[in-house]
Amino acid sequence: MKTLVIAEHNNISLSVLTLSVANAISSISKTFDLVVVGSDCHEVAKQASQINGCEKVYLVDDPEYKYQLAENTSKLIVKLVKNYQNLAISHSTFGKNLLPRIAAQLDVMPISDIVQIKKEDIFVRAMHAGNILATIKSSDTIKLLSIRASAFPQIDVQSDSAPIEKIDVVIQNNQAKFISMEYPEVQRPDLTSADVIIAGGRALKSAENFCLIEELADLFGGSVGATRAAVDAGYIANEFQIGQTGKVVAPNLYFAVGISGAIQHLAGMKDSKIIIAINTDQEAPIFQVADYGLVGDLFEIVPEIIKILKK
Amino acid sequence: MKILVCVKQVINPYAKVFPDEENKIVRSNNARYSINPFDEIAVEEAVRLKEKYGFEVIIVGIGSLDIQESMRRALAIGADRGILVNTDVELCTLVVSKIIAKLAQEENINLIVMGKQSTDGDHSHTGQMVAGLLDWPQGTFVSELTIGDDYLKVVREVDNGLETLQLVMPAVITVDLRLNEPRYPSLPNIIKAKNKPLNKINFSDLNIPEHTGYEEIRYDSPLKREQGIILSGSEELVDKLNLSSMVVK
Numbered sequence: 001m002k003t004l005v006i007a008e009h010n011n012i013s014l015s016v017l018t019l020s021v022a023n024a025i026s027s028i029s030k031t032f033d034l035v036v037v038g039s040d041c042h043e044v045a046k047q048a049s050q051i052n053g054c055e056k057v058y059l060v061d062d063p064e065y066k067y068q069l070a071e072n073t074s075k076l077i078v079k080l081v082k083n084y085q086n087l088a089i090s091h092s093t094f095g096k097n098l099l100p101r102i103a104a105q106l107d108v109m110p111i112s113d114i115v116q117i118k119k120e121d122i123f124v125r126a127m128h129a130g131n132i133l134a135t136i137k138s139s140d141t142i143k144l145l146s147i148r149a150s151a152f153p154q155i156d157v158q159s160d161s162a163p164i165e166k167i168d169v170v171i172q173n174n175q176a177k178f179i180s181m182e183y184p185e186v187q188r189p190d191l192t193s194a195d196v197i198i199a200g201g202r203a204l205k206s207a208e209n210f211c212l213i214e215e216l217a218d219l220f221g222g223s224v225g226a227t228r229a230a231v232d233a234g235y236i237a238n239e240f241q242i243g244q245t246g247k248v249v250a251p252n253l254y255f256a257v258g259i260s261g262a263i264q265h266l267a268g269m270k271d272s273k274i275i276i277a278i279n280t281d282q283e284a285p286i287f288q289v290a291d292y293g294l295v296g297d298l299f300e301i302v303p304e305i306i307k308i309l310k311k
Numbered sequence: 312m313k314i315l316v317c318v319k320q321v322i323n324p325y326a327k328v329f330p331d332e333e334n335k336i337v338r339s340n341n342a343r344y345s346i347n348p349f350d351e352i353a354v355e356e357a358v359r360l361k362e363k364y365g366f367e368v369i370i371v372g373i374g375s376l377d378i379q380e381s382m383r384r385a386l387a388i389g390a391d392r393g394i395l396v397n398t399d400v401e402l403c404t405l406v407v408s409k410i411i412a413k414l415a416q417e418e419n420i421n422l423i424v425m426g427k428q429s430t431d432g433d434h435s436h437t438g439q440m441v442a443g444l445l446d447w448p449q450g451t452f453v454s455e456l457t458i459g460d461d462y463l464k465v466v467r468e469v470d471n472g473l474e475t476l477q478l479v480m481p482a483v484i485t486v487d488l489r490l491n492e493p494r495y496p497s498l499p500n501i502i503k504a505k506n507k508p509l510n511k512i513n514f515s516d517l518n519i520p521e522h523t524g525y526e527e528i529r530y531d532s533p534l535k536r537e538q539g540i541i542l543s544g545s546e547e548l549v550d551k552l553n554l555s556s557m558v559v560k
Binding site for chain 2: 067098099102104108109128131134138180186237275289290291308
């Protein structure tokens with residue numbers, strides 16, 4: 001069984017999501033190869049080569065791949081994946097954007113948002129906002145898998161490194177052009193791999209009030225999350241959205257602050273280890289998934305918790 | 312210019328769903344079906360482009376005849392006509408994409424606008440697959456769309472923030488929630504929509520084979536979390552979970 005893992009990265013460092021993908025895949029494919037596509041990304045290839053189980057890293061390094069756009073990257077992967085039985089990627093916006101396009105060219109049905117791998121051809125994936133787990137049997141000759149990173153721990157890295165093989169295939173992209181990006185500076189851990197997440201809902205009432213959430217998060221070295229309602233209201237940027245259509249997280253500790261618990265939000269956080277809910281409404285659905293609940297005004301409770309913790 | 316918009320009909324996204332006793336079918340107590348919310352945003356965006364530039368907007372629906380309800384809604388929002396590809400077989404996203412790609416070619420479409428995912432399957436496949444089949448550029452998870460002479464500018468919601476791309480046309484767009492707020496169709500428009508052309512064709516007449524490599528063999532409910540406890544206040548919470556020990560110095 002040969003498996004190729006597509007590395008997720010920003011040309012500087014390897015995303016930890018790829019470590020979870022590698023771990024997931026190692027249950028059916030002890031060793032695997034990785035492919036790093038980008039520009040000036042040799043350092044990423046080095047990091048990828050140290051993943052436990054990695055046999056070889058393909059490095060495709062050219063300015064044409066700087067933004068890893070799907071149009072040409074998919075064609076490149078189609079060329080590389082010929083002798084493999086599995087192709088795996090994270091179910092992030094990067095993976096979601098790329099994998100189906102590859103699948104169409106290979107005439108294969110991809111299996112997305114995998115939360116469990118049962119056998120080499122049996123997978124479990126979430127659907128209906130996580131309220132249904134579907135067991136999938138795939139008989140496609142190559143399995144295209146996108147992995148929910150938060151459902152798998154990260155694989156170990158080691159000091160030994162696998163060989164890096166440079167591939168010189170440059171495919172032009174005349175169809176799509178990168179213009180700009182707005183990535184706010186990240187001071188806190190990535191949401192999908194954070195240990196502690198403090199998430200706020202519409203009850204926060206303003207962007208300014210989100211500093212309460214941030215203050216609590218920083219006490220734990222944690223991350224800040226939000227509901228769709230809070231993002232729609234403009235309290236916080238889209239990349240903090242947790243839910244069916246945002247990020248899916250599973251930290252050790254999840255604080256739901258002023259969050260009522262719509263199905264769509266629960267889809268993104270109900271696999272957290274411990275959930276604490278703070279809400280004025282005791283009937284709010286969030287209390288049905290919370291391990292611990294505090295009923296009351298978040299503007300009193302959160303400062304109180306911060307005060308105690310700062311003692 | 313011609314825009315093609317795809318609509319899917321899904322179990323109401325707020326309804327509780329569960330597997331049947333044999334774990335073979337997903338059921339819902341209040342089985343109300345409605346247009347996939349992302350597709351409704353796609354329809355709205357296409358109609359706004361039509362109102363601004365005079366494009367023709369064509370709706371494609373694939374499935375049983377029940378899907379007419381969602382297609383009529385799209386026509387009431389302002390689309391011009393519909394194509395219903397009738398089948399009672401549950402098709403996987405790969406086959407659905409092949410149907411859309413074929414219709415797009417037959418109709419000489421310039422722009423395909425779709426929802427970024429459906430709230431039932433949650434795959435997030437079809438737009439990217441259609442783009443791959445046609446070898447057209449793709450703009451996925453779009454929250455802002457501007458149109459130029461022969462190109463599109465899209466702002467995409469990605470995990471790290473926002474990304475702006477320029478695409479040549481023809482192209483495929485998949486839309487995110489913040490692109491627009493769909494209008495509520497007026498009564499006259501709902502009535503008018505009943506008379507708009509809705510052409511029915513059979514899936515079997517398209518000569519697209521079904522895909523046999525993918526099978527959903529059973530459905531389960533996820534494990535339920537145990538009922539939690541309501542605590543008396545902040546002190547109890549901090550003590551109970553020993554939160555102080557987790558504070559980073």
